Amino acid sequence: MASDAALLHVEERIIMYRSLKMRIEPDSEQRKVIEASFRYHCYVYNALITACKSYHRSNGRLPSQFDLSKLCTRIWNNCPFLHGYLYQNAMNETAKRVLQAFSKCGENRRRMERRNRRKSKGKTDKENTELTGSPETGLACPRFRKPSRFHSYTNPLHREVFTERNGRRMMKVSKVKGPVRCYNQKAPVPGIPKTCTIEKVDKGTHTEYYACLSCWDDIERRRGDEYLSGRSLDAVGIDMGVSKTATLSNGTVYGNDHLYSKLLDLFRKGHEAFSTMLPGTPGYRKARSRLNHLYGRLRGIRRNNVETISRQIVDNFDIICMEDLPVRRLRSKSKGKRMTNAYDDASLGMLRRRLIDKAIEAGRRIILVDPRWTSQVCCGCGACVKKGLEVRTHVCPECGLVMDRDLNSAINILIWGLTGNPFPERWDE
Ligand SMILES: [Zn+2]
Numbered sequence: 001m002a003s004d005a006a007l008l009h010v011e012e013r014i015i016m017y018r019s020l021k022m023r024i025e026p027d028s029e030q031r032k033v034i035e036a037s038f039r040y041h042c043y044v045y046n047a048l049i050t051a052c053k054s055y056h057r058s059n060g061r062l063p064s065q066f067d068l069s070k071l072c073t074r075i076w077n078n079c080p081f082l083h084g085y086l087y088q089n090a091m092n093e094t095a096k097r098v099l100q101a102f103s104k105c106g107e108n109r110r111r112m113e114r115r116n117r118r119k120s121k122g123k124t125d126k127e128n129t130e131l132t133g134s135p136e137t138g139l140a141c142p143r144f145r146k147p148s149r150f151h152s153y154t155n156p157l158h159r160e161v162f163t164e165r166n167g168r169r170m171m172k173v174s175k176v177k178g179p180v181r182c183y184n185q186k187a188p189v190p191g192i193p194k195t196c197t198i199e200k201v202d203k204g205t206h207t208e209y210y211a212c213l214s215c216w217d218d219i220e221r222r223r224g225d226e227y228l229s230g231r232s233l234d235a236v237g238i239d240m241g242v243s244k245t246a247t248l249s250n251g252t253v254y255g256n257d258h259l260y261s262k263l264l265d266l267f268r269k270g271h272e273a274f275s276t277m278l279p280g281t282p283g284y285r286k287a288r289s290r291l292n293h294l295y296g297r298l299r300g301i302r303r304n305n306v307e308t309i310s311r312q313i314v315d316n317f318d319i320i321c322m323e324d325l326p327v328r329r330l331r332s333k334s335k336g337k338r339m340t341n342a343y344d345d346a347s348l349g350m351l352r353r354r355l356i357d358k359a360i361e362a363g364r365r366i367i368l369v370d371p372r373w374t375s376q377v378c379c380g381c382g383a384c385v386k387k388g389l390e391v392r393t394h395v396c397p398e399c400g401l402v403m404d405r406d407l408n409s410a411i412n413i414l415i416w417g418l419t420g421n422p423f424p425e426r427w428d429e
Helices: 002-012 028-059 065-078 088-119 125-132 259-276 282-316 327-332 337-346 348-362 405-419
Strands: 017-025 152-156 162-165 168-171 180-182 192-202 207-216 235-240 244-248 253-255 319-323 365-369 393-395 402-404
Touching (some): 028 088, 088 152, 259 282, 319 405, 327 348, 337 348, 348 365, 365 405, 402 405
Antiparallel strands (some): 017 180, 017 207, 162 168, 235 244
16 A cells, blocks of 8 residues: 555656756856856845845745846846846846745754754743744845855756757857857757756866756656567566665665775875865865865766666666665664765665656656565565664574575565555554
């Protein structure tokens, strides 16, 4: 029963947007325009935050997107210096971000208040109010951004983005004159591009620019084309964990490479060098560049692992059963730094997300299983064999089955995913 509900939950979430991120290489003139666009978007962002504050003071609530759009039009009419660098409807996208920032700040504040209330249980209401501030007073407000901390802006697209020049694909970027050189020449555009987000990454010694196209893709239409094309149904159960990133029920194991621990010395050295440098000097920029590249390498390898594993699983199996894991909560309960790093290296959340995305795209069926008891129950006879996290081998006293712990739970996940979880509530002893 549980698995059916979970399946519905996944099927409802049909991704319609797919993105393509590519590095762009503007020349020095184009870079000036892009930098100015960043500056002016930042200006608009800060102006809108101020506007939201004063609106809240007089009306007691935040303005809607529509109110902000009207305000954007007024800003546009009063500030002719913006016209050379922004589109008017790009300002609406920035307005959207302002509202998102406000709602996120509100959420954070509410979470903090809940935590404080939990901590100060037993105190009187008055003391609690002093501790957290009463909920009515004040608005949780995002910070103003410095131009150096403003990294991206979004343009809606209404025209063709790409052009050809000498057989190379070139890109048109907002108000920038002329086409901009871009990387990823061979990557196909996944659908109709709707928005283009320009992003900059400060590497210390230089700045890299990226364009992220968000494309509308009709997945409904393509779904199921590939599905069950002359193949028998292959089902698989996946157990995800820290010691091994993923264990499949057919015995395939994807290990955890503990990358961070391997690179730890390099990170230490990098941070040491960075902390001794004087800000603003060439040495400082160089050290920062080195650190940024190191973190980029870590991110890249982790991402590559996730993409490889999820691609292999989705290509080989039609029905994929996996645990409905609360990854963040698991990580917060980990014992010690090493284990937390191992969680990060395994990137379980990203793996889960990519598996679901790829499976939906290819028309595979994903079944999420309640993660409770998957590792404790014997897959041979169904007896409950309790064991702690440190016991890596499953030994069943009832039927004598000896098996790797993760393989046992992968098989359980497969069986429960196909037939329904026999223990939806709790093990009754
Ligand atoms: Zn057994």
